[in-house]
Amino acid sequence: MRDVAKEAGVHVSTVSRVLNNQAAAGRITHDTEERIRDVALRLGYRRNTIARALRTGRTLVVGMVVPDVANLYQAGITRGAGDVFYADGYSLILASTDDDPDHAESQVSAMLGVQAEGLMYGVAREDDAVLAGIIDEGIPVVLFNRAANSPGVSAVLPDDRKGTRLAVEHLLSLGHTNIVHVGGPEDVSSSVNRLEAFEEALGVAGLTGSHHFAHRQIEDEGYRVTSDLLEQRPDTTAVLAANDRLALGAIDAIRASGRSCPQDVSVVGFNDMPYSERFSPPLTTIRISQYELGARTARLLLETIADPLRPAETQLVAPELVVRGSTAPAPI
Amino acid sequence: MRDVAKEAGVHVSTVSRVLNNQAAAGRITHDTEERIRDVALRLGYRRNTIARALRTGRTLVVGMVVPDVANLYQAGITRGAGDVFYADGYSLILASTDDDPDHAESQVSAMLGVQAEGLMYGVAREDDAVLAGIIDEGIPVVLFNRAANSPGVSAVLPDDRKGTRLAVEHLLSLGHTNIVHVGGPEDVSSSVNRLEAFEEALGVAGLTGSHHFAHRQIEDEGYRVTSDLLEQRPDTTAVLAANDRLALGAIDAIRASGRSCPQDVSVVGFNDMPYSERFSPPLTTIRISQYELGARTARLLLETIADPLRPAETQLVAPELVVRGSTAPAPI
DNA sequence: CTCCCCTGAACAACCGTTTGTGCAACCCCG
DNA sequence: CGGGGTTGCACAAACGGTTGTTCAGGGGAG
Numbered sequence: 001m002r003d004v005a006k007e008a009g010v011h012v013s014t015v016s017r018v019l020n021n022q023a024a025a026g027r028i029t030h031d032t033e034e035r036i037r038d039v040a041l042r043l044g045y046r047r048n049t050i051a052r053a054l055r056t057g058r059t060l061v062v063g064m065v066v067p068d069v070a071n072l073y074q075a076g077i078t079r080g081a082g083d084v085f086y087a088d089g090y091s092l093i094l095a096s097t098d099d100d101p102d103h104a105e106s107q108v109s110a111m112l113g114v115q116a117e118g119l120m121y122g123v124a125r126e127d128d129a130v131l132a133g134i135i136d137e138g139i140p141v142v143l144f145n146r147a148a149n150s151p152g153v154s155a156v157l158p159d160d161r162k163g164t165r166l167a168v169e170h171l172l173s174l175g176h177t178n179i180v181h182v183g184g185p186e187d188v189s190s191s192v193n194r195l196e197a198f199e200e201a202l203g204v205a206g207l208t209g210s211h212h213f214a215h216r217q218i219e220d221e222g223y224r225v226t227s228d229l230l231e232q233r234p235d236t237t238a239v240l241a242a243n244d245r246l247a248l249g250a251i252d253a254i255r256a257s258g259r260s261c262p263q264d265v266s267v268v269g270f271n272d273m274p275y276s277e278r279f280s281p282p283l284t285t286i287r288i289s290q291y292e293l294g295a296r297t298a299r300l301l302l303e304t305i306a307d308p309l310r311p312a313e314t315q316l317v318a319p320e321l322v323v324r325g326s327t328a329p330a331p332i
Numbered sequence: 333m334r335d336v337a338k339e340a341g342v343h344v345s346t347v348s349r350v351l352n353n354q355a356a357a358g359r360i361t362h363d364t365e366e367r368i369r370d371v372a373l374r375l376g377y378r379r380n381t382i383a384r385a386l387r388t389g390r391t392l393v394v395g396m397v398v399p400d401v402a403n404l405y406q407a408g409i410t411r412g413a414g415d416v417f418y419a420d421g422y423s424l425i426l427a428s429t430d431d432d433p434d435h436a437e438s439q440v441s442a443m444l445g446v447q448a449e450g451l452m453y454g455v456a457r458e459d460d461a462v463l464a465g466i467i468d469e470g471i472p473v474v475l476f477n478r479a480a481n482s483p484g485v486s487a488v489l490p491d492d493r494k495g496t497r498l499a500v501e502h503l504l505s506l507g508h509t510n511i512v513h514v515g516g517p518e519d520v521s522s523s524v525n526r527l528e529a530f531e532e533a534l535g536v537a538g539l540t541g542s543h544h545f546a547h548r549q550i551e552d553e554g555y556r557v558t559s560d561l562l563e564q565r566p567d568t569t570a571v572l573a574a575n576d577r578l579a580l581g582a583i584d585a586i587r588a589s590g591r592s593c594p595q596d597v598s599v600v601g602f603n604d605m606p607y608s609e610r611f612s613p614p615l616t617t618i619r620i621s622q623y624e625l626g627a628r629t630a631r632l633l634l635e636t637i638a639d640p641l642r643p644a645e646t647q648l649v650a651p652e653l654v655v656r657g658s659t660a661p662a663p664i
Numbered sequence: 665c666t667c668c669c670c671t672g673a674a675c676a677a678c679c680g681t682t683t684g685t686g687c688a689a690c691c692c693c694g
Numbered sequence: 695c696g697g698g699g700t701t702g703c704a705c706a707a708a709c710g711g712t713t714g715t716t717c718a719g720g721g722g723a724g
Contacts, residue, residue, distance in 0.1 A: 001680065001681070002680080010703070010704085011703065011704045011705075012680090012681080012682095012704095013681090013682075013683075013703080013704065013705075013706090014702085014703060014704075016681060016682060016683080017682090017683085017703095020682080022683095027701080027702065027703080028701095028702065028703075029701090029702065029703090032702080032703080046441065046444060046445055047445065047680090047681080048386075048445075048447065048679090048680050048681070049445040049446045049447065050382055050385050050386050050391065050446065050447045050679090050680080050681095051386050051679070051680035051681045051682090051709090052680080052681050052682075053382050053681090053709090054380075054382050054383050054386050054679090054680080054681075054682095054708095054709045054710065054711090055680080055681045055682045055683085055708075055709050056681080056682065056709085057709080059382065059446070060446075061425075061446060068411070069407055069410045069411050069414060070407040070408050070410065070411035070606075071407070072404055072407065072606065072607075075401060075402040075403070075404065075407045076402050078401045078402065078426070079400070079401050079402035079428065082401060082426070082427070082428055083428075086427075086439070089442070091425050091427075091442055091443065091446055092425065092426055092427075093393075093423050093424065093425055093426075094410070094414070094424055094425075094426045095414070095418070095423075095424075096411065096414055096415075107418070109378065110392075110421070110423050111423065112378060113378055113379060113380070113381040114381045114382065114391070114392075114393060114423055115380065115381065115382045248610065274402075274404065275404075275607055275611070278580065278610075278611045278612060279607070279610045279611065279612065280610060280611065280612035280613075280614070281612075282612070333710065333711065334710080334711095342673070342674085343673065343674045343675075344674095344710090344711075344712095345673080345674065345675075345676090345711095345712075345713075346672085346673060346674075347711095348711065348712055348713080349673095349712090349713085352712080354713095359671080359672065359673080360672065360673075361671090361672065361673090364672080364673080379710090379711075380709090380710055380711065382709090382710080382711090383679090383709070383710035383711040383712090384710080384711055384712075385679090385711095386678095386679045386680065386681095386709085386710080386711075386712095387678070387679050387710085387711055387712045387713085388679085388711085388712065388713095389679080
């Protein structure tokens with residue numbers, strides 16, 4: 001900037017004002033302004049965001065923390081969020097925690113170190129110390145995917161209950177009466193909501209179902225839990241999984257037990273992860289628009305950054321039943 | 333830091349030295365050091381990376397630019413890179429360009445604005461103006477996935493030629509003689525390499541093959557190109573796609589033409605994207621370890637940042653043939 | 665006992681911007 | 695022609711650290 005100022009024959013403060021469009025205030029001659037812009041362009045000058053941030057406190061950086069960047073479901077969310085942030089000139093810092101609170105702690109610390117203006121937090125647990133720390137420091141944060149016991153924090157969540165209801169009703173309409181549930185991790189809000197909605201929906205129909213929790217949302221766990229459930233309730237004809245990856249594991253387990261999907265056992269997933277229509281069998285699932293979820297979270301975060309006193313708000317993303325090949329009428 | 337200094341009864345410079353582990357130089361009493369660390373911990377002090385960066389020029393931030401974050405193949409790379417950067421205390425800024433140079437331009441500009449110390453550049457074109465700009469400014473950059481006409485720049489690339497040879501040999505061993513190639517975008521290095529290797533490998537066997545280029549690496553384009561090729565060469569029994577997504581489109585096109593895969597036409601992809609073993613049919617493809625590619629790129633970038641004069645280097649990631657259900661012996 | 669050197673910490677400049685304030689020059693009017 | 699308002703820009707103090715340099719005090723050697 002000094003170079004630009006010298007070249008244009010003005011003071012750096014003048015350059016600063018011009019480049020910040022404060023020329024409007026009638027403080028600077030049109031001539032001067034034009035000259036400065038000219039020189040800046042010619043010299044290929046680019047403002048040092050770091051220095052500017054130091055002075056203004058605005059870094060135009062936001063952080064996003066997810067269990068695993070490589071997870072397809074998260075990837076769609078990242079995309080939606082990225083587009084929104086990009087449009088507002090923000091840069092996105094990304095971190096994977098492997099669903100490990102220690103990782104989360106240090107990743108978040110690094111983000112706050114670079115003075116991220118706000119955080120999208122996608123790894124919330126029911127009682128989340130890391131999250132509590134963020135809130136304590138007064139950093140704007142919006143949860144997504146998972147809620148937490150933290151009042152005053154905005155969140156964008158899938159409508160777990162409605163989605164689960166859609167799934168159960170679909171299975172019931174196919175004549176299934178022996179339905180089990182493969183739940184997600186026990187201390188994740190979605191897992192709890194989905195289980196509750198599962199039992200409730202069955203109850204309405206006068207049925208009861210078994211369930212087990214998976215420790216992580218991965219195929220192996222879906223396999224393990226489903227194997228257990230099938231052994232425990234051999235008459236099972238349908239599996240509702242809390243998540244598509246668990247559903248894939250469930251299908252594997254069903255096959256490993258000598259049954260076939262969907263002829264013997266139907267499977268419903270949750271999320272509609274990319275390419276689930278190409279799986280074998282194509283996965284019947286509850287679609288949550290990942291792009292929309294990411295974009296809405298990002299918008300909410302930007303609003304919270306702009307107005308920290310903004311009242312917290314929880315938005316639900318509407319689910320949609322997508323019927324494909326992994327569900328069939330109950331065998332007679 | 334001022335607070336910490338005051339609380340510990342020392343000057344801020346002393347605090348700074350302690351926190352930077354310069355105490356080793358025998359400049360500070362063990363007593364003082366301990367006291368300062370204590371206070372810092374108690375006050376929950378965290379260094380302001382921004383201010384530090386302003387002074388030292390080291391932001392501990394690197395940028396990564398990819399065509400699409402939501403792309404599964406990229407996601408694995410991101411993961412590998414993220415792990416390496418994380419271990420070294422770096423934060424990762426991510427940007428999607430949609431494979432659009434204008435987007436790339438502004439995204440890169442934003443990254444340089446926050447003084448990213450280096451860039452992982454995954455959207456290189458044969459003649460890439462944006463890339464040239466980066467190099468001009470002397471910013472350390474390492475290409476991945478795609479090479480460019482830019483001497484002096486390190487890159488980590490899939491071994492396109494070897495991978496393609498593996499794929500062609502596989503098809504030849506199955507008795508295929510009418511093989512077509514669905515190429516990627518024409519000005520992307522991998523597309524060119526794969527096409528050349530394709531023709532060469534066929535030539536060795538005394539065959540020739542047709543090909544067309546896709547404009548983008550997406551299913552729709554694979555569909556379009558394959559449809560054209562099938563019409564042009566109805567006797568085709570095998571399709572080699574430059575990429576898994578193109579391969580998926582190819583399978584769609586084969587089915588749409590009334591043929592079946594792999595009975596009538598075999599398909600080989602490239603990359604081994606996540607879940608390709610679960611597709612219908614499971615995809616025969618050339619595996620490139622995405623995690624390794626990302627991790628190696630990241631390491632190379634860190635080395636280049638540490639020593640900008642480091643001679644450029646191109647690393648190839650070894651490919652591996654993964655035979656699954658989308659290839660079968662040539663029909664008689 | 666004096667001098668010197670070493671040790672341990674304080675001092676202050678600097679990184680590149682932003683922004684409140686000061687200060688000339690100019691214009692207009694009486 | 696002089697005085698009060700504007701206008702257009704320069705000045706300088708922050709922002710929160712880092713780091714070369716200075717400085718005081720203490721211990722050891724002569």
